[in-house]
Amino acid sequence: MKNILLTGLFLTTSLLGITAQADSAKASSMWDMPQPTILSKAQTGFNDQPYQSYVQQERVKLKNSNQFRIDVNALSLKYDYNVSTYFINEGASYKNQLGYTSQGTTNKQGLLFKDISCAGAGCVLGGDKSVLKLGDGVNIGQIAAKSTLDFKLRADGYNRGNNAYVFGAQDSKNADGLQHVVAYGIKGTGYILMGFEDLYGNGASGGKFGEYSDRDFNDTVFIVDIGKKNVDAFLRRDVPEPSIMLSLLGLSAAGALKLRRGKAA
Numbered sequence: 001m002k003n004i005l006l007t008g009l010f011l012t013t014s015l016l017g018i019t020a021q022a023d024s025a026k027a028s029s030m031w032d033m034p035q036p037t038i039l040s041k042a043q044t045g046f047n048d049q050p051y052q053s054y055v056q057q058e059r060v061k062l063k064n065s066n067q068f069r070i071d072v073n074a075l076s077l078k079y080d081y082n083v084s085t086y087f088i089n090e091g092a093s094y095k096n097q098l099g100y101t102s103q104g105t106t107n108k109q110g111l112l113f114k115d116i117s118c119a120g121a122g123c124v125l126g127g128d129k130s131v132l133k134l135g136d137g138v139n140i141g142q143i144a145a146k147s148t149l150d151f152k153l154r155a156d157g158y159n160r161g162n163n164a165y166v167f168g169a170q171d172s173k174n175a176d177g178l179q180h181v182v183a184y185g186i187k188g189t190g191y192i193l194m195g196f197e198d199l200y201g202n203g204a205s206g207g208k209f210g211e212y213s214d215r216d217f218n219d220t221v222f223i224v225d226i227g228k229k230n231v232d233a234f235l236r237r238d239v240p241e242p243s244i245m246l247s248l249l250g251l252s253a254a255g256a257l258k259l260r261r262g263k264a265a
């Protein structure tokens, strides 16, 4: 009897400890959070194959990236949705990290992928000790209407930790003041495809790591599933500039994004 009581108390204390830890991590930084459960394609039913052709060739500058700029308010949901993200590919030597924030009706943030390194066939720049398979997913969970999603990349954050650059959709907040994200709404799906550039600057040696950026925007490519109704509502919006999102299957997009052929350099 006494033993059972003690065990019960111990469990309660442990659970409280875990909760407190999770809360403090949340308060400090998404990057300190543990890797959420990664779901395989077999578990989610997601098929990455149709979207691999949208991954820019390695070290080939995406010339008209400006056309695919994402506005910070772009990912505003009109309808509630159980949001998920899916890893499409990476052409990066770095081990990048991806996180998200939701602001508005639903206020939360989280880490999505702690080590974005591609393993197996079809990777643009896979390597040793890589962990993600094409199409692997992480569920964000229910996001209510009138919430705005935003995504951040911590460039080589797995190795550099807090010393790493964090890049997002707002150019002015990026260390180099440049665009680091391209995004496309894919008609007929609930998907927004996003590509990040993980290197600082515009080609010349720059930044605290002396990086020569190739501006290929393929260093982390992923899909966020916000639901067909949200994407359709989005694509219907009368947007004055081409900035926010274009239907990926348009001619300009087809011209911009060459099909990836053969092995990346």
Ligand SMILES: [Ca+2]
Pocket (backbone or CB within 6 Å): 058, 059, 091, 092, 216, 217, 218, 219
């Ligand atoms: Ca690349």
Ligand SMILES: [Ca+2]
Pocket (backbone or CB within 6 Å): 090, 091, 092, 093, 094, 116, 117, 118, 125, 126, 127
């Ligand atoms: Ca890699």
Ligand SMILES: [Ca+2]
Pocket (backbone or CB within 6 Å): 197, 198, 199, 213, 214, 215, 216, 217, 218, 219
């Ligand atoms: Ca790059």
